[in-house]
Amino acid sequence: MECTDMTEVHKEFGGDRLPPGQRETEAFPVLSKDGVPSWDPETWQFHVDGAVKRELSLSLSEFRSLPHETQRQDFHCVTGWSRLGCEFTGVKFPTIAERAGVTDAAESVMFTALDGYTTSLPLSDCLRDDVLFAWALDGSELSEEHGGPLRVVTPHKYAYKGAKWVTGIEFLTDHERGYWEKRGYSDTANPWQENRYS
Ligand SMILES: Nc1nc2c(c(=O)[nH]1)N[C@H]1C(S)=C(S)[C@@H](COP(=O)(O)O)O[C@H]1N2
Numbered sequence: 001m002e003c004t005d006m007t008e009v010h011k012e013f014g015g016d017r018l019p020p021g022q023r024e025t026e027a028f029p030v031l032s033k034d035g036v037p038s039w040d041p042e043t044w045q046f047h048v049d050g051a052v053k054r055e056l057s058l059s060l061s062e063f064r065s066l067p068h069e070t071q072r073q074d075f076h077c078v079t080g081w082s083r084l085g086c087e088f089t090g091v092k093f094p095t096i097a098e099r100a101g102v103t104d105a106a107e108s109v110m111f112t113a114l115d116g117y118t119t120s121l122p123l124s125d126c127l128r129d130d131v132l133f134a135w136a137l138d139g140s141e142l143s144e145e146h147g148g149p150l151r152v153v154t155p156h157k158y159a160y161k162g163a164k165w166v167t168g169i170e171f172l173t174d175h176e177r178g179y180w181e182k183r184g185y186s187d188t189a190n191p192w193q194e195n196r197y198s
C-alpha cells in the first residue's frame with residue numbers, strides 16, 4: 001500500500017523534527033497503566049456518541065472496511081523517547097466524524113479504552129488527517145501491547161493523547177480531562193513547547 005509521509009508536522013509548530021528534550025529510539029517501548037486488557041474479536045465494538053447526528057456502532061471488520069491509509073509519522077512519548085517514521089495504517093479521525101455527523105455543539109472529544117483509560121482533545125486537534133485509528137504498524141498487525149486491535153495516534157501531541165485499545169469516542173459540548181490529564185500531565189501536551197506537566 002502507498003504510504004503518505006506525514007513527518008513534517010514539526011514545521012507547523014515551528015520546531016525541529018525531534019522535539020526539545022526528546023531522544024530518538026529505534027525500539028518501541030510499551031507504556032500502559034495496567035496490563036493488556038482482554039477482548040473478543042467476535043464481540044468487539046467501536047461506539048461513537050455524544051454531540052452527533054448519528055450514533056455509530058461498528059464491529060472490527062466494519063471498522064477495518066472503512067476508507068483507510070498508511071502514513072509515516074513520528075511518535076513522541078512524554079517520558080523522553082521518540083520513535084521516528086512509524087508506518088501506521090488506519091482510518092483518519094475526520095472520516096469517523098463525518099460518518100457520525102458531528103454537530104456544531106461539539107467542542108471536545110473523549111476517547112475511551114478497554115483498560116479504563118481515557119484521554120481527550122479539543123475537536124480541532126482531532127479533525128486532522130494525521131490523527132488515525134490504527135491497526136497496523138510497519139506493515140504488521142499492531143501488537144496487543146501497543147494497543148491492538150485498534151489504537152489512536154496523535155503525532156502532534158505526546159503519545160498519551162493516543163488511546164490504545166480504543167473502543168469509543170464521545171463528542172463533548174464541554175471539555176473534560178482524561179486519565180493522565182487529571183493526574184498531573186499536561187492537557188495541551190504539545191511536544192514542541194514541552195507541555196509535559198500541568
Ligand atoms: N488504553 C491506554 N492507552 C494508552 C495508555 C494506557 O495506559 N492505556 N498509555 C498512554 C501512554 S502514557 C503512552 S506514552 C502511550 C504508549 O504507547 P506504547 O505503549 O505503544 O508505546 O500510550 C498511551 N495510550
Ligand SMILES: [Mo]
Nearest residue numbers: 031077078160
Ligand atoms: Mo506516556
